Amino acid sequence: xxxxxxxxxxRAIRNTLKDVLEYEKHEVDLxxxxxxxxxxxxxxxxxxxxxxxxxxKMDGIEVLEKLMEHYxxxxxxxxxxxxxxxxxxxxxxxxxxxxxEKPLDLNRLxxxxxxxxxxxxxxxQTQVLKKKxxxxxEIVGESDAVMRMKEMIDRVAPTEARxxxxxxxxxxxxLVAHQIHEKSNRSKGPFxxxxxxxxxxxxxxxxxxxxxxxxxTSAIKQRIGKFEQANDGTLFLDxxxxxxxxxxxxxxxxxxxxxxxxVGSDKDIHVNVRVIAATNKNIKYEIExxxxxxxxxxxxxxxxxxxxxxxxxxxxxxxxxSHFNTIICNEYGMSRKILGDDAVRELQKIKWTGxxxxxxxxxxxxxxxxxxxxxxxxxxxYARPVSGSNS
Numbered sequence: 001x002x003x004x005x006x007x008x009x010x011r012a013i014r015n016t017l018k019d020v021l022e023y024e025k026h027e028v029d030l031x032x033x034x035x036x037x038x039x040x041x042x043x044x045x046x047x048x049x050x051x052x053x054x055x056x057k058m059d060g061i062e063v064l065e066k067l068m069e070h071y072x073x074x075x076x077x078x079x080x081x082x083x084x085x086x087x088x089x090x091x092x093x094x095x096x097x098x099x100x101e102k103p104l105d106l107n108r109l110x111x112x113x114x115x116x117x118x119x120x121x122x123x124x125q126t127q128v129l130k131k132k133x134x135x136x137x138e139i140v141g142e143s144d145a146v147m148r149m150k151e152m153i154d155r156v157a158p159t160e161a162r163x164x165x166x167x168x169x170x171x172x173x174x175l176v177a178h179q180i181h182e183k184s185n186r187s188k189g190p191f192x193x194x195x196x197x198x199x200x201x202x203x204x205x206x207x208x209x210x211x212x213x214x215x216x217t218s219a220i221k222q223r224i225g226k227f228e229q230a231n232d233g234t235l236f237l238d239x240x241x242x243x244x245x246x247x248x249x250x251x252x253x254x255x256x257x258x259x260x261x262x263v264g265s266d267k268d269i270h271v272n273v274r275v276i277a278a279t280n281k282n283i284k285y286e287i288e289x290x291x292x293x294x295x296x297x298x299x300x301x302x303x304x305x306x307x308x309x310x311x312x313x314x315x316x317x318x319x320x321x322s323h324f325n326t327i328i329c330n331e332y333g334m335s336r337k338i339l340g341d342d343a344v345r346e347l348q349k350i351k352w353t354g355x356x357x358x359x360x361x362x363x364x365x366x367x368x369x370x371x372x373x374x375x376x377x378x379x380x381x382y383a384r385p386v387s388g389s390n391s
Contacts, residue, residue, distance in 0.1 A: 006029070034059065048076075064076055064078065167280065208227055208251065230273045350384060
């Protein structure tokens with residue numbers, strides 16, 4: 001059952017729609033003009049709005065504009081007895097879900113409403129999933145190093161500047177990339193990630209730029225590359241320091257000209273992509289040893305953001321422990337474990353060579369193996385590496 005607002009200055013039509021929709025188990029409110037409709041919508045929550053176009057005081061297009069300005073996720077179905085193509089096109093351009101002519105075909109109306117409800121449901125589910133994803137990529141910490149990093153993200157994200165993220169393995173460089181994307185003007189566009197270290201050098205160009213059918217032995221069909229997939233969004237080149245020199249040359253061209261060429265083609269394809277790169281390598285050293293192009297480095301490093309090692313921000317461990325305790329227990333469907341202060345202090349003593357990635361794994365191990373409360377004794381038993389080299 002959905003809640004529907006009907007805005008129409010003809011009483012007979014309002015009442016007919018109310019009868020039909022209530023018979024279909026919907027809850028219906030009526031408004032005799034646009035101003036009343038806006039008033040009702042502001043005071044209540046509706047899943048769908050049916051709005052006439054020709055009305056006194058405030059016409060339907062004005063109502064649509066006001067609703068789209070503040071409640072753009074609500075499907076608005078416009079109805080009119082004076083329909084023409086120009087009016088319909090204008091309504092759709094301004095955000096209407098659909099346009100129906102009077103006299104209304106009730107079957108079409110009900111199908112349109114059902115489709116609008118499905119769309120609304122999908123939008124809600126997408127928003128919920130986006131919130132979950134945002135929580136997955138939350139940067140946890142209040143140390144000076146983390147606060148400086150968060151401040152840099154906030155300042156850089158709304159711009160189009162390319163960013164190079166540096167830091168050791170497991171520090172969470174991908175979290176920084178996701179945060180920049182989520183806080184940017186491209187947040188509604190795609191976020192496409194490529195792990196340059198995980199793709200063989202002979203395949204990296206096809207992965208990034210795509211290929212045409214028959215361009216090489218195993219190219220049995222056309223492939224769209226990551227640059228095209230990330231159009232109007234963000235492309236995250238993780239571990240870019242491991243990219244081959246030939247691929248680096250093509251990436252440099254793509255950044256300079258905003259164009260790419262698929263493998264096996266001579267046709268240029270325009271792309272609108274913001275590139276964020278990350279590496280755990282010393283790029284200056286790689287340049288000196290002719291493993292990385294200096295001109296590409298200058299293209300991708302307009303802004304440099306360094307992600308500190310966990311050992312350099314041990315004061316964040318209590319917050320991280322609480323954060324992962326909640327996440328991991330939720331994943332396993334168990335009650336949140338109690339982390340004793342002595343256990344947290346022991347965690348702070350450990351030298352985390354694997355950084356956040358290792359820390360999360362240790363927390364997961366403790367949560368699985370320990371009873372209701374995790375103590376310092378448990379940390380000593382399960383968390384320290386076998387070598388015993390921590391101190």
